Amino acid sequence: MFRYILRRLLQMVLAFFGTTLIVYALTFAGQGDPIQALAGERPVTPAQRAYLTEKYHLDATGVGGFFYRYFDYVKNLLQGNLGESLTGRNIGDILQQAWPVTVQLALIALAVAIIFGVSAGVIAGIRRASIFDNSTLVLTLLVLGIPTIVLAPLAQYFLGVKWQLFPPTAGSDPTFYALLLPGIVLGSLSLATALRLTRASVAENLRADYVRTARSKGLVKRRIVVVHVLRNSLIPVVTFLGVELGNLMSGAIITEGVFNIPGVGFNLFRGIRTEDGPLVVGIVSVLVVVYLVSNLVVDVLYAVLDPRIRYE
Amino acid sequence: MSDFETVAASENQAARRGPSGEPGTPNQVGAPHKPRSLAGDAWRDLRRNPIFWISLALVVTFTLMALFPGVFTANNPNDCVLSRQHAGPSGGAIFGYDFQGCDTFSRAVYGTRASLVVGALAALGTGIIALVVGMLAGYFGHWVDAVLSRVIDVVLGIPLLLAAIVLLKRVSSDNQWARIGAVVFVLALLGWTTAARVVRSSVITAKEQDYVAAARMLGAGNGRIMWRHILPNSLAPAIVVLTIALGSFIAAEATLSFLGIGLKAPTISWGQDIDTGRIHMREAATPLIVPSAFLALTVLAFIMLGDAIRDAFDPKLR
Numbered sequence A: 001m002f003r004y005i006l007r008r009l010l011q012m013v014l015a016f017f018g019t020t021l022i023v024y025a026l027t028f029a030g031q032g033d034p035i036q037a038l039a040g041e042r043p044v045t046p047a048q049r050a051y052l053t054e055k056y057h058l059d060a061t062g063v064g065g066f067f068y069r070y071f072d073y074v075k076n077l078l079q080g081n082l083g084e085s086l087t088g089r090n091i092g093d094i095l096q097q098a099w100p101v102t103v104q105l106a107l108i109a110l111a112v113a114i115i116f117g118v119s120a121g122v123i124a125g126i127r128r129a130s131i132f133d134n135s136t137l138v139l140t141l142l143v144l145g146i147p148t149i150v151l152a153p154l155a156q157y158f159l160g161v162k163w164q165l166f167p168p169t170a171g172s173d174p175t176f177y178a179l180l181l182p183g184i185v186l187g188s189l190s191l192a193t194a195l196r197l198t199r200a201s202v203a204e205n206l207r208a209d210y211v212r213t214a215r216s217k218g219l220v221k222r223r224i225v226v227v228h229v230l231r232n233s234l235i236p237v238v239t240f241l242g243v244e245l246g247n248l249m250s251g252a253i254i255t256e257g258v259f260n261i262p263g264v265g266f267n268l269f270r271g272i273r274t275e276d277g278p279l280v281v282g283i284v285s286v287l288v289v290v291y292l293v294s295n296l297v298v299d300v301l302y303a304v305l306d307p308r309i310r311y312e
Numbered sequence B: 001m002s003d004f005e006t007v008a009a010s011e012n013q014a015a016r017r018g019p020s021g022e023p024g025t026p027n028q029v030g031a032p033h034k035p036r037s038l039a040g041d042a043w044r045d046l047r048r049n050p051i052f053w054i055s056l057a058l059v060v061t062f063t064l065m066a067l068f069p070g071v072f073t074a075n076n077p078n079d080c081v082l083s084r085q086h087a088g089p090s091g092g093a094i095f096g097y098d099f100q101g102c103d104t105f106s107r108a109v110y111g112t113r114a115s116l117v118v119g120a121l122a123a124l125g126t127g128i129i130a131l132v133v134g135m136l137a138g139y140f141g142h143w144v145d146a147v148l149s150r151v152i153d154v155v156l157g158i159p160l161l162l163a164a165i166v167l168l169k170r171v172s173s174d175n176q177w178a179r180i181g182a183v184v185f186v187l188a189l190l191g192w193t194t195a196a197r198v199v200r201s202s203v204i205t206a207k208e209q210d211y212v213a214a215a216r217m218l219g220a221g222n223g224r225i226m227w228r229h230i231l232p233n234s235l236a237p238a239i240v241v242l243t244i245a246l247g248s249f250i251a252a253e254a255t256l257s258f259l260g261i262g263l264k265a266p267t268i269s270w271g272q273d274i275d276t277g278r279i280h281m282r283e284a285a286t287p288l289i290v291p292s293a294f295l296a297l298t299v300l301a302f303i304m305l306g307d308a309i310r311d312a313f314d315p316k317l318r
Helices: A002-028 A034-039 A046-055 A062-076 A091-126 A131-145 A146-161 A178-206 A209-216 A221-248 A255-259 A264-273 A276-304 B003-016 B039-047 B050-067 B104-140 B140-156 B159-168 B176-192 B193-207 B210-217 B222-259 B271-280 B287-313
Strands: none
Touching: A002 A276, A002 B104, A002 B159, A034 A046, A034 B140, A062 A276, A091 A221, A091 A255, A091 A264, A091 A276, A091 B140, A091 B159, A131 A178, A131 B287, A146 A178, A146 B222, A146 B271, A178 A255, A209 A221, A209 B039, A209 B176, A221 A276, A255 B222, A264 A276, A264 B159, A276 B159, B003 B159, B039 B287, B050 B104, B050 B159, B050 B287, B104 B140, B104 B176, B104 B193, B104 B222, B104 B271, B104 B287, B140 B193, B159 B176, B159 B222, B193 B222, B193 B287, B210 B222, B222 B271, B222 B287, B271 B287
16 A cells, blocks of 8 residues: 555656656747747847846757756746746736635535536436436436537526526636536536446446345345445545546636636636736646646545555 | 546446456447347447437538538628628528627538538547557557556546647647647647557457467468458447547537637637637627537537447447
């Protein structure tokens, strides 16, 4: 167990350097003018050029120079120093303000997925091929098939603007109620996936030998389902939901952009729109780290939850 | 986007772990004259599945729309006059006009081409990478498999949208073919992993079959065995996965265009039109709803088609 966690940590360190190297190489290095790449389509004045050359040690050339600058970037990233956006704001400050909102939104989405997805999945798994099962399957297929860029604006239009059930946008200091609709939109994908996973897993476990044993011992169906089947079925679901929390925090670009929620994804959305290179790179770097860490946590959690799987 | 693949993978895995030890995915398309082959069974199932027929009809319609947009609408999508901004339905424009005064319906119809081209090319690229990687990993096993499987793990661990943002920000060209090429390249580069795993597992099953041993005894080399014997028998599951992937690629392209880093102005794309429609939704909703409906229906059609075929070919899920 300990060795597994250690190995997994080492893997993550490798993945961290790999992905940051890719992000860095793609954004700043390679062909073309790195300063222009940084600034996007905006013109760069000679003063800015001299400042940036000095700041990023662009006078060092060749492979050595590249790695010199790369380690500069990693060092700054690890110290939490993400630099400044083109508008002059500290990216660390921007993120600090944005995180609580994003986490709140992700938790609402996750709660929606757990409450509706898992319970409906259990029912569908127990009553396979019933009307409930078939209709949830079709419904989840619909949800999985409709992209967020369709779902979010349409939900905003119909529920927010036309029927006015929810506030259409969240604004600078969002309340729980304002985050509810975006949370449901964001969580609907996870809901559908969680439902299908739970259903497949419950249906599979219901056919297992230990269920037959439990049934022949004379246990009532309720006890078999709750105590025996559920405990074994929820392992993949918990793993999925863990990965999903990381995804939700990094994947809310569209939802936050559409509903005007001042979270991390919204800032990334705005950074892309305004061609703010440093802001995009800073946020993407942090999000990649969040993603890697959440994957690690889930893998370790998986090892703790499921003793059947050996990790040596 | 990738959620559907998560589900598909988990359901495949669940099926593979089943007690009878059968492979979760079909690996052979039986001889056509045998009445109850796997393919025959699957076809019998499919024929009675309304979802299959609905999605097939949609796929055919959208393909025709991409090939001959002029048949579906008489108006030119680039004929925009600001004086009829957000004007109601009239003449040939059955859904009225958008913010720039272009025919909403006509733009949606002409947008089909870019979406399907990107989706199909990305699926093709994905298929080639997946076949090569999956075939090598599955056929040679040992260290080749170990190395390639780790590569798959690493690529699978990269968040698609974030990586696509970083990659596409590098492409500064506004030439429409360059942008289409770039989006296809990025999607293929990041999206081949699920298909590669499917190919790998079906190659592993196929290479243990008697006909492979027979071919080897007849003196066939590795290349011939892979190309002539294993490939045709492991193609079916890959094609099913690629049909689903095609739907996700179309959604991904629209998302990137929506963000403003995918396809750009001279190319008509649903993602961009949804973005413009979204901004002006309070004045007029149809410019938002029409491209949204087209996009959702296309993505759904491919995903449902792939899902229906997969279910039909998968005996464990019956």
